[in-house]
Amino acid sequence: MKEDGYSGWWFPPNISANYGQTLDQGTAIITWVTMIGGIVVIGLMLFAVIRYRYRPDRKALYLHGNFKFETTMLVLVTVFTLGGEFFVLGEISEGVWDKIKYQAPEDAMEIEVLAEQFAWNIRYPGDDGQFGETDNELVDEENPFGIDEDDSAAEDDVVTRGLIHVPVNVPVKVKLRSKDVIHSFFIPVLRIKQDALPGETIDVWFQAKETGEYHLVCAELCGLGHTTMKAGFVVEPLEEFQSWLEEKSEE
Ligand SMILES: [Cu+2]
Known part of the structure; x- marks a missing residue:
């Protein structure tokens, strides 16, 4: 007999016969994508902080009111967040959501x-x-x-x-x-x-x-x-x- 007095660092065992596996896969995808995204973003930040640190002979470049730059950034961020979070994850999880909510077997x-x-x-x-x-x-x-x-x-x-x-x-x-x-x-x-x-x-x-x-x-x-x-x-x-x-x- 298995017990769930569980003290591991990841999830407790999965004993679901229907959708548990799919949900765990979804969690793994989200974890990997956000982890890689986090490493890239923090890496770029560290790079910028070190590469463009203060030097007496260098003047900062101001991009105030640069329409092209700001619009491009806005579009990119919108596409990545909306596209990634709402559409891709929504699409992936819709099937399993349906299954949990509406597809109970007749003989349950x-x-x-x-x-x-x-x-x-x-x-x-x-x-x-x-x-x-x-x-x-x-x-x-x-x-x-x-x-x-x-x-x-x-x-x-x-x-x-x-x-x-x-x-x-x-x-x-x-x-x-x-x-x-x-x-x-x-x-x-x-x-x-x-x-x-x-x-x-x-x-x-x-x-x-x-x-x-x-x-x-x-x-x-x-x-x-x-x-x-x-x-x-x-x-x-x-x-x-x-x-x-x-x-x-x-x-
Ligand atoms: Cu309660």
Whole structure:
């Protein structure tokens, strides 16, 4: 079993079966381009500082109001920043963005995740595959989702706090909500990060390809307890997941 008690100098392991690899490649491209760009710019600066340092017999050259020079610089900077950042990076990342946002497989297992100051609540639909009705009026300490117990679909719903279990190699669709302020659903080993907004349900999905015990953390400063806002994230074989869910539904 892998653990994410990770202390290396680069990213934690990537256990994402779908888009994690692409996101890591994107990060590598950005890091290399900005690193080379940074070295070139700082190099030119050092060169200019040394080469054109003060000498008593030399007078500075002033280019005040040089229309041609200023226009050329403006165009160059615009082309490089706009072209590089918006169009090239935008174009490269659009496919993976689409995949994360809109291309959850039809047969994905659905769970609900409700963020609150400062905890993660998770709801599984249970054997019937249906989430029971919820009502905001019913929300309290014991019932963070406001599940309506009178609804027959709610009977087998399983709610956990601070702990998500998912089966390995199965796509999981998360219906993400927030009870109070903006939080962010972040599972580093899956490279998934999505803000949770009050009053809105946002869908994201992931698929883990390795079993292990990892973490879900909050990646949006959401109040004094923000740094304590995390949950265990366990990836396990399907049978183990099912028996865990069974156990939870009996509690
Ligand atoms: Cu938070």
